Amino acid sequence: MISPRIAFVDVDGTLLQTGSGIAESSIAAVRTARGNGHLVYLSTGRASVEIYPEIRDIGFDGTISSGGGFAEIGDELVIKRTMPAEAVERMIGFYEESGYDFYLQSFDELYPSPGVRDRFAEYYAADRARKAEAGSEPESVTDADDDHPALKAFADVRPYRHTGIAKSVFLAGDLRAFDRVSEALGADFHVITGTIPHMGRGSGEVTLNGVNKGSTILQLLDRLGLDAASALGIGDSSNDIEMLQVCGVGIAMGNATDAVKAHADEVTTSVQDDGVWNAFRRHGLI
Incomplete structure (x- = not known):
């Protein structure tokens, strides 16, 4: 009998291609793996409120959202890694002073700039x-x-919330925006380049130092009583790197950047070429 495994699967660029729908083979892979007794968790930079019904209806055992800010087992929120109010205030102040568009992610709300x-x-x-x-x-x-x-x-532009915020996303036409955000916030925050390709090279994500998909996966696995060696992580973007590093097998999508592939144990095919299905099949989940 095959021992149950746990897989953590990114959304954008992994389950679905930017600008396209969810690959049918990805849906089949998740449902078949779970039917075979394995656990499959979403692991996304999206806030929980951004995981729309078309995604949730595939069926998952739980979710890591906001790039590691939150984790759910089933529908139960079990991990919250949010920023102190003063850190959020500082971050907002820098964005506004710089003229950058941005939005904040809490567990159940988004707070966008105009x-x-x-x-x-x-x-x-x-x-x-x-x-x-x-x-x-x-x-x-x-x-x-x-x-x-x-x-x-x-x-829904309204006053920003300063508590319960796990992550921000900044969007700028200035190609030096990432460098400027890193210089201003990098000492206390985890700043990565944009994982929303259509928003261009001037975008990025900010969480507290130490908060990322990988570190939250380790906390979740400890709660589940599972060894990281049994875990698969599948992703394509810079916010997936720590996930690929901590999982027993880190798998980059064929459409991943070269930087992400460099941190992976192996590379599967692209989204529309059945990347998730092929990875699950290779490792015996389906």
Whole structure:
């Protein structure tokens, strides 16, 4: 009998390709692996509120969200790694002084600056036009109309919350934005380059130092009584690196950046070439 394994699977660029729907083979891989007695957890930079029904309905045993800020077993929130209020205030102050768009992630809310919705709307409109030109239908997960849940969430501009915030995402046309954020905040915060490809090289993510997918996975595995050696981690972006490092097998997607592949134990195929399915099959989950 095969011993149960646990897999941590990223969302954007892993389960689904940016600008496309969820790969059918990814859905089949997750459901088949769980049917075979293995555990499959989401591990995403998205806030919980950004994990839309099309994703959740695949069926998972739990979720790591906000790049390690939160972890759930089933629907129970078991780990919260949020910033002190003064750290959030400092971060917001720097973004506003620099003129950068940004949004804050709590467990169940997003707090966007006024320009965030327009940035995403512009991308979705361009993506819809590209698909129309190619003769393909837009997928519901990234559909480019005003009913898209991301556009609704980012339109809700209101006073920022200073407690319960685990992560921020900054969006800037300035290609030096990452360097400037790192210089200003890097001593106390974990600053990584953007993991939202369509937002360009001027974007990035900020959590507290030590807060990332990998360190939260270790806390979660300890709670579950499981050894990291039994875990698989699958991802494609800079916020997946620590996950690939702590899991017994770190797997980079074929569409991952070279930097991410350098930290992986192996590389699977790309999203639309059945990357998750092939990785699960290789390691006996399906």
